[in-house]
Amino acid sequence: MTLARVHTWIAGESLTAAALNAEFNNILANGTQLISPLSANLNFARNQATNLVLENLGSDPVTSSPGRVYFNTGTAQVMVDTGAGIQIVGPNSTARSGVGSRVRGLFGSISTNVATFQAFEFLFQTTNPASGSFLMSGMNNVTFTVNCQTAGVTAGGRDQAAAFAASEVHWYAITTGFASTTPAGIISKKTPFTSDGGPTLPTSYVGWAYLCSAVYTSLSSAPSVPVQRVQGQQTYLLTTSNFAGAGQGNGAGVPILTAATAEVETSVLVNAAVPSIAISYQLQHVGTGGLTSAGGTNLRCQSVIEQDFSVPLQTVDTRIDGVTSGRLNHDNSVVTMPNTNIPASFVYYNVATTGFGSALLNMNVIGYTNINGDQ
Numbered sequence: 033m034t035l036a037r038v039h040t041w042i043a044g045e046s047l048t049a050a051a052l053n054a055e056f057n058n059i060l061a062n063g064t065q066l067i068s069p070l071s072a073n074l075n076f077a078r079n080q081a082t083n084l085v086l087e088n089l090g091s092d093p094v095t096s097s098p099g100r101v102y103f104n105t106g107t108a109q110v111m112v113d114t115g116a117g118i119q120i121v122g123p124n125s126t127a128r129s130g131v132g133s134r135v136r137g138l139f140g141s142i143s144t145n146v147a148t149f150q151a152f153e154f155l156f157q158t159t160n161p162a163s164g165s166f167l168m169s170g171m172n173n174v175t176f177t178v179n180c181q182t183a184g185v186t187a188g189g190r191d192q193a194a195a196f197a198a199s200e201v202h203w204y205a206i207t208t209g210f211a212s213t214t215p216a217g218i219i220s221k222k223t224p225f226t227s228d229g230g231p232t233l234p235t236s237y238v239g240w241a242y243l244c245s246a247v248y249t250s251l252s253s254a255p256s257v258p259v260q261r262v263q264g265q266q267t268y269l270l271t272t273s274n275f276a277g278a279g280q281g282n283g284a285g286v287p288i289l290t291a292a293t294a295e296v297e298t299s300v301l302v303n304a305a306v307p308s309i310a311i312s313y314q315l316q317h318v319g320t321g322g323l324t325s326a327g328g329t330n331l332r333c334q335s336v337i338e339q340d341f342s343v344p345l346q347t348v349d350t351r352i353d354g355v356t357s358g359r360l361n362h363d364n365s366v367v368t369m370p371n372t373n374i375p376a377s378f379v380y381y382n383v384a385t386t387g388f389g390s391a392l393l394n395m396n397v398i399g400y401t402n403i404n405g406d407q
Contacts, residue, residue: 134405140262156239178217187216285398303375313400324389333391338379
């Protein structure tokens with residue numbers, strides 16, 4: 033019993049009606065204090081605790097009492113203290129790292145500092161890994177915009193107040209939870225990997241879904257390639273500097289090699305356009321071919337594209353007889369390169385047949401693949 037008595041009687045003391053009423057009134061008015069808080073275990077003897085409402089907490093407490101059960105009003109989950117941590121009561125009770133994030137039917141448009149996205153479905157990773165994920169579908173007509181020049185932490189802007197330093201940045205869809213019907217967006221230097229844990233979220237936001245990444249420059253506080261399109265897993269790099277006679281010709285993407293003639297293995301950096309988080313990128317031949325030897329009429333040469341200095345992935349061959357110059361007969365062929373080198377790069381070399389001219393390698397980077405779970 034935790035309720036204190038009103039008066040302690042001694043031998044010979046007179047008991048008045050008022051004193052007796054006061055003692056009984058104290059019990060009747062403070063009945064819960066007879067057992068609350070408990071000073072020992074309470075045995076229900078397998079009987080039900082009917083009309084029971086769990087303790088409501090706005091956030092998870094520090095682990096202290098194994099078996100403590102409560103309702104987290106922020107995540108709308110029944111939680112239990114295991115003694116080693118806090119976890120969900122139910123099918124996800126063994127979850128330690130959640131199920132990750134995913135997006136489906138993603139379409140995005142990046143123009144300098146402003147990006148606009150929409151997708152049919154988002155699977156949001158929560159900030160509390162034990163809380164699982166939020167699925168939001170049927171969102172293909174809902175768009176949201178992110179401006180990387182808007183200071184944060186804020187939805188529709190950066191996840192930090194200061195401008196980003198040059199390197200690479202990552203776009204995310206974010207949500208306020210189960211009750212949310214539309215996503216918002218944010219841009220961050222933090223990756224979706226466990227070591228970074230995703231972006232810093234604004235107040236009231238509890239989940240994120242990784243969308244895409246881009247190489248970033250601090251000079252204009254925008255992606256290095258100012259115009260990009262995102263479709264599913266793929267980012268397409270769009271430029272106009274190499275059209276209408278400028279640059280290296282009629283190719284799309286970012287020029288990376290122009291009339292390259294090296295006949296020894298040569299490394300070529302693409303990290304000015306391809307972020308390190310991309311799992312692969314695409315190179316396009318734009319007018320790859322060769323030149324005949326002085327006075328010659330035949331052309332025989334090859335260009336070899338390698339993943340590194342030991343793994344060839346593509347060989348393009350030019351053989352033209354009876355002309356004074358030649359070009360590859362697959363001018364716009366594309367090779368997909370695994371993004372395994374740090375910094376992002378590939379290796380090429382040309383093979384010329386003595387007396388039959390030399391190879392000229394012209395290539396653009398046209399895009400890369402994001403690890404966002406889309407198809």
